[in-house]
Amino acid sequence: MANMRKPDENHVTSAETVGPLPAWVNPDLERLLVIKKADGDFRSWAESRVNLPAGAVFARIVGVSTVAEPSWSSVQAGRNLHIELNSDLVFINHSCAPSLEWDMEKWEVRVSKDRDLKKGDLLSFFYPSTEFQMAQAFKCWCGAGEKCFGQIEGAAKLGAGRLDGYFMNGYIKEMLDEASSKTIENAHQT
Numbered sequence: 672m673a674n675m676r677k678p679d680e681n682h683v684t685s686a687e688t689v690g691p692l693p694a695w696v697n698p699d700l701e702r703l704l705v706i707k708k709a710d711g712d713f714r715s716w717a718e719s720r721v722n723l724p725a726g727a728v729f730a731r732i733v734g735v736s737t738v739a740e741p742s743w744s745s746v747q748a749g750r751n752l753h754i755e756l757n758s759d760l761v762f763i764n765h766s767c768a769p770s771l772e773w774d775m776e777k778w779e780v781r782v783s784k785d786r787d788l789k790k791g792d793l794l795s796f797f798y799p800s801t802e803f804q805m806a807q808a809f810k811c812w813c814g815a816g817e818k819c820f821g822q823i824e825g826a827a828k829l830g831a832g833r834l835d836g837y838f839m840n841g842y843i844k845e846m847l848d849e850a851s852s853k854t855i856e857n858a859h860q861t
Contacts, residue, residue, distance in 0.1 A: 700759045703730055704794055717762040717794040719770070723782045729771055732778040734758055741806040748775040748801070750842045765823055766795030768815035772838040773801050784838070797837050799826040803846045 704717045723729060735754040738745050744761055745753045755761075760780070763771065770788055772781045773796045780796070782788040795813070798805065805825040813819055826834060831847040839847075 700730065704759060704762075706759055706762050715762050716764050717759065719788050719790055719792045719794055721788070722790050723788045725782055725787050726784050727782045727788075729780045729782055729788065730760065732756070732760065732773075732775070732780065741802075741804075743807040745806070746773070746775070746801050747803060747842075748778075750846065763794045763796060764813075765798040765809075765811065766793070766813040766815060767797065767811060767819045768813065769795045769797045769800075771796045773840075774838075775801055775840050775842075798823055799829055799834060800837060800839050800843065803827050803843055 703719070703721055705720055706715060706717055708715045721729075734757050735748075736757055738753050738755055741747065741753045742755075745755055748754045763780075769783055770786070770792050771794055772783055774781060802825040804827050805823065808822060808824040808828075811819055811821055811823050820829065820833075826839070826843050826847055827850060831844075831851060834847070
């Protein structure tokens with residue numbers, strides 16, 4: 672008992688005085704994003720409801736389920752792990768100039784390191800940062816000008832050199848390194 676500290680009377684412990692936890696700690700996506708929809712297939716998107724500085728945590732990735740086979744809606748979360756998000760995070764689309772980074776090793780979504788996020792900004796991430804090979808390639812219409820890759824097929828099709836400057840998950844970097852080593856090894860054998 673001698674080592675026990677006396678409670679700090681300034682320490683707030685009442686839920687009534689604390690208020691709700693920030694949405695990125697207590698995932699309440701309705702406080703973070705709004706979903707917009709247009710007519711047609713694949714015509715939905717998410718916009719930010721918050722202002723956050725570059726590099727800040729936007730949301731934690733929780734409530735997922737694993738899937739045996741990748742699909743257009745799944746996210747690669749490890750070398751041999753694909754998940755369904757089971758949340759409105761699925762409406763965060765691809766961009767070659769993304770507003771967010773998906774760190775699957777930390778299970779968090781962060782604001783891109785090179786710019787702040789403003790209320791009303793389109794929420795996007797760079798799909799090859801999580802996907803080595805995509806279940807469904809698509810023509811990109813992100814509007815990033817010269818930075819746009821045009822066809823999005825996953826990191827394996829783009830190669831490590833073209834991905835410089837983008838946030839990449841560790842497992843994607845490892846898989847790219849392995850693919851590059853095999854290519855060099857095969858070149859030496861011929």
